[in-house]
Amino acid sequence: MERTLPDGRLALYRHPLWLRCTHWLNALCxxxxxxxxxxxxxxxxxxxxxxxxxxxxxxxxxxWHRTAGVPVGWTLPDWPDLGAGRRWHFFFAWLFAMNGLxxxxxxxxxxRLRNTLLxxxxxxxxxxxxxxxxxxxxxxxGEAAREYNVLQKLTYLFVVLVLLPLMLLTxxxxxxxxxxxxxxxxxxxxxxxxxxxxxxxxxxxxxxFVAIHLAxxxxxxxxxEIRSMLTGWFIIERHRK
Amino acid sequence: xxxxxYNRRTWIERALAxxxxxxxxxxxxIEQSENVNATLSHAEKWTxxxxxxxxxxxxxxxxxxxxxxxxxxxxxxxxxxxxxxYRRLAGGNFLDWRLAVGGLVERPLELSLADLRQMxxxxxxxxxxxxxxxxxxxxxxxxxxxxxxxxxxxxxSARYIALFCADTLELTLDGTGQYYETIDLIDxxxxxxxxxxxxxxxxLTIPHGAPLRLRVERQLGxxxxxxxxxxxxxxxxxxxxxxxxxxxxxxxYQWYAGI
Numbered sequence: 098m099e100r101t102l103p104d105g106r107l108a109l110y111r112h113p114l115w116l117r118c119t120h121w122l123n124a125l126c127x128x129x130x131x132x133x134x135x136x137x138x139x140x141x142x143x144x145x146x147x148x149x150x151x152x153x154x155x156x157x158x159x160x161w162h163r164t165a166g167v168p169v170g171w172t173l174p175d176w177p178d179l180g181a182g183r184r185w186h187f188f189f190a191w192l193f194a195m196n197g198l199x200x201x202x203x204x205x206x207x208x209r210l211r212n213t214l215l216x217x218x219x220x221x222x223x224x225x226x227x228x229x230x231x232x233x234x235x236x237x238x239g240e241a242a243r244e245y246n247v248l249q250k251l252t253y254l255f256v257v258l259v260l261l262p263l264m265l266l267t268x269x270x271x272x273x274x275x276x277x278x279x280x281x282x283x284x285x286x287x288x289x290x291x292x293x294x295x296x297x298x299x300x301x302x303x304x305x306f307v308a309i310h311l312a313x314x315x316x317x318x319x320x321x322e323i324r325s326m327l328t329g330w331f332i333i334e335r336h337r338k
Numbered sequence: 339x340x341x342x343x344y345n346r347r348t349w350i351e352r353a354l355a356x357x358x359x360x361x362x363x364x365x366x367x368i369e370q371s372e373n374v375n376a377t378l379s380h381a382e383k384w385t386x387x388x389x390x391x392x393x394x395x396x397x398x399x400x401x402x403x404x405x406x407x408x409x410x411x412x413x414x415x416x417x418x419x420x421x422x423x424y425r426r427l428a429g430g431n432f433l434d435w436r437l438a439v440g441g442l443v444e445r446p447l448e449l450s451l452a453d454l455r456q457m458x459x460x461x462x463x464x465x466x467x468x469x470x471x472x473x474x475x476x477x478x479x480x481x482x483x484x485x486x487x488x489x490x491x492x493x494x495s496a497r498y499i500a501l502f503c504a505d506t507l508e509l510t511l512d513g514t515g516q517y518y519e520t521i522d523l524i525d526x527x528x529x530x531x532x533x534x535x536x537x538x539x540x541x542l543t544i545p546h547g548a549p550l551r552l553r554v555e556r557q558l559g560x561x562x563x564x565x566x567x568x569x570x571x572x573x574x575x576x577x578x579x580x581x582x583x584x585x586x587x588x589x590x591y592q593w594y595a596g597i
Contacts, residue, residue, distance in 0.1 A: 188377070272597035274597060
């Protein structure tokens with residue numbers, strides 16, 4: 098769906114309602130999960146590889162200015178309360194899982210995954226060139242901005258098919274109840290403490306993704322970009338001939 | 339005179355509360371709201387429902403080989419109840435200790451450690467997951483709780499098993515700081531649910547809950563009450579402690595600790 102605006106610019110209906118809703122709900126979930134996750138991490142701010150914790154040999158012990166754990170101001174709630182942190186975390190984990198399931202289902206059924214997120218061969222061949230353009234903060238304009246560029250496509254695919262499912266799976270693996278049923282998952286991650294460490298690393302990767310995502314929104318034109326995720330309409334400038 | 343002081347105090351308290359409310363940020367108001375917390379707590383029911391559905395009554399927690407046993411298994415919560423009565427029992431090697439089994443049962447029991455050792459036993463090497471995030475593996479030997487319940491004969495009205503402990507983890511005026519835990523009959527009758535008296539082939543040490551601790555292998559460590567003194571079959575737990583079904587549940591933790 099597209100239309101030409103009175104001033105000659107082109108408006109594309111890029112994000113359908115279901116996508117906008119799942120996007121913003123996901124953003125809220127990730128924020129709450131991150132902050133409450135830090136609250137939970139602070140209860141034992143050390144990470145291990147394997148099935149169990151070898152307290153003398155943590156893989157990573159987290160300190161902030163010589164105090165174990167992250168500053169309490171970063172956590173939800175913003176005072177030490179593991180029980181409250183877990184209430185927030187698991188409520189929003191359920192929302193996140195249901196929302197993600199809905200997103201992936203609609204994305205696959207409507208063909209959106211294939212049509213808008215899978216890069217074609219030509220795009221893949223131009224991957225190097227696209228990376229260079231991005232590093233110089235040159236973003237596609239005009240007709241070239243009609244669809245996602247190859248970096249966007251690969252990043253979004255990695256996030257929705259790898260990182261976000263990884264968060265859910267490593268989270269479930271840590272559950273002593275689910276572990277009784279899903280030994281295989283625990284083995285896949287190399288043990289419960291490994292799953293906890295992967296959970297942490299995947300969360301760090303998501304923070305990095307969101308930082309780049311937001312920076313790209315700012316660089317590419319925050320008004321156009323945010324408007325498109327609120328109203329669905331993405332407006333592109335046309336080159337005057 | 340008393341009334342006047344009382345009034346003045348309420349006035350000061352109200353003023354403090356009001357200024358506190360004004361200074362609270364929006365976030366804190368949300369974080370502390372009872373409605374918000376009640377909503378968040380719904381997730382526990384969803385988790386319990388789905389785990390009960392997936393796990394059923396019999397699915398066992400993973401058991402490990404001897405080689406997997408942790409050398410640095412941590413003791414959390416109380417590491418010594420330190421009451422006069424507990425000291426006396428510990429000093430006598432718990433020979434005078436008796437487990438009282440009562441509540442909604444046909445035959446109340448008093449069991450010594452020797453009695454428990456003569457009953458059916460089970461040995462299992464399992465992973466203990468603390469709510470804080472760490473894990474350790476240990477070997478546990480004890481009496482399946484179901485064997486004790488069968489001997490006491492549960493009445494039909496029994497829904498939960500409450501375990502009362504020797505330790506007081508928080509000093510409170512109303513006595514609600516004493517450790518207790520409740521589990522439903524699905525967990526109570528699970529084959530791996532033990533009243534454990536041995537850890538790694540030795541009698542339980544005091545930090546790990548001597549003389550008897552609960553093992554509920556499909557849940558987190560805080561469900562596994564240490565220093566168990568008394569067991570009661572009950573119909574509901576609203577009248578115990580602060581009514582949420584456990585020392586930690588009373589303090590905002592999930593009653594169902596499967597995740």
